[in-house]
Amino acid sequence: MTQPAREQLEAFLHDGDRAIWSTAALVLALQDAASEEQHAAAHAVLEASGLDGVASLGADEAGGLAAQAAAPVHQVAGLLRGEGQMWAAQSDEALIAQGRASARGAAGFAEFGLPMLAGLGEAFADGARMLDVGTGVGAMAVAYAQLFPHLTVVGIDVLPRVLALAAQTVAASSVGDRVILREQDVSSLDETETYAFAWVPAPFLPASALAAGVPRVGNSLRVGGWLMLGHGKYGGSAVNDAVGRFKTIAYGGTALNDEEAEEMLRSAGLVEVRTVPTPHGSPAISVGRRPPAA
Template identity: 50%
Template structure:
């Protein structure tokens, strides 16, 4: 019996040490952007160098704010989650919500890399004057801004029901200099009434509660112009047991809709969308299922 207990204790301590290492690596990623000569920043860079990430950070595909958000969001969110007073997304601090938004700002770059090659006609549509996109659950507006910057003729409508996030989104849009092309509205996706108004629509299932998500997808299909594309962001449930368990855990913490690829494909197909498929994305990125009206 003693041997069994010792083995269990060793496994627990080993796992905890690995998890702690991950948290500190994320902290190093965030602090690696400190000014030259800062001792803590220099030490953080040695951590990134030890795992071969220095080149990926310097001059990579992510902006510095996006890297900061990618690193800080899980640290800040889990800190709130374990505080004992967590009830939902609105309990997060402004810093945690901003970090999540900054991380999502890289979505436009992912879209151009992983999706546009498969939809060449859409690339031309988004580059044309009058192109429109709707961003459901816009949060602090970073994703909306990312698309507006990537496509200079694109007009983006960002909707959300979270007043505090929308206030931060107004500042994000203003500072990015795209306020003339990004409109923010306090609106539930289930209340969307526009028809044939958008060329591109985005909805993130992990952040939208199930009743609103199901009704919202139906509204978004109606809101698409013929040939327009709907993108559903969702969890990935085809990984290891740990990956799948963590995806469910995070979705529950976010208060959103657990959705796997096959269910997402069935959902979009049932709404009459064409060419429905799940696009391969890198590890750590959400699953993306898309369909054309």
């Protein structure tokens, strides 16, 4: 190895070490579990990083943030230990924190997504059904039902454990009568003409389930209904793109770019296919619409 290459590797290792320990400091600073000495040292890291404001967070927010920060650390530890099922291997708290983060997308959808999808606002006001594929802990399903008071959301997932958490989320919400949970693999969906809107998150679905599932989800739409396919946002820095793809593959999901996502929607017979702009930090989203029968 040349000297410049060795120096580059050293810098890479140093940056990685600092990032992982800074994340650990954030988690410990937000939790009560650490010793007083560890707490103080962890806070010093945050202060030096300009993040001392987290000390003033409320207990709920601090707990959620700690779980969110710890999740990738636990995930990579599981990956390096050779454990499969990275999503399911997380603690309940981490799953719930991630669910909360994905639920925030519902408000963004109401503001920016819905007005872009012809006819959907009217359908939502008129007692439509939405399909939430990979509903996880149900936080996003509940958020949609709360935002749209005439909408019924059907959430499907393959994991009984996350569905049990979802059932708790739904029971504790004010929209329990409009959120239906079902243990089902998207690749076995056999409903037709049912949904005005369906959400499919490619980064969390294995390639075989996605390939089999998207045409079935397309078929489950009512005429004029929309399928929204979440996928990777690539085209930034080469490192960000590669890390994004690596994470998706490690999760057992499917890394699609805009063109691949659009092609998948077109192959499912959908029309008006396009990739819509999304805010920084959100996944890329491609949409397609069920045409009238020929």
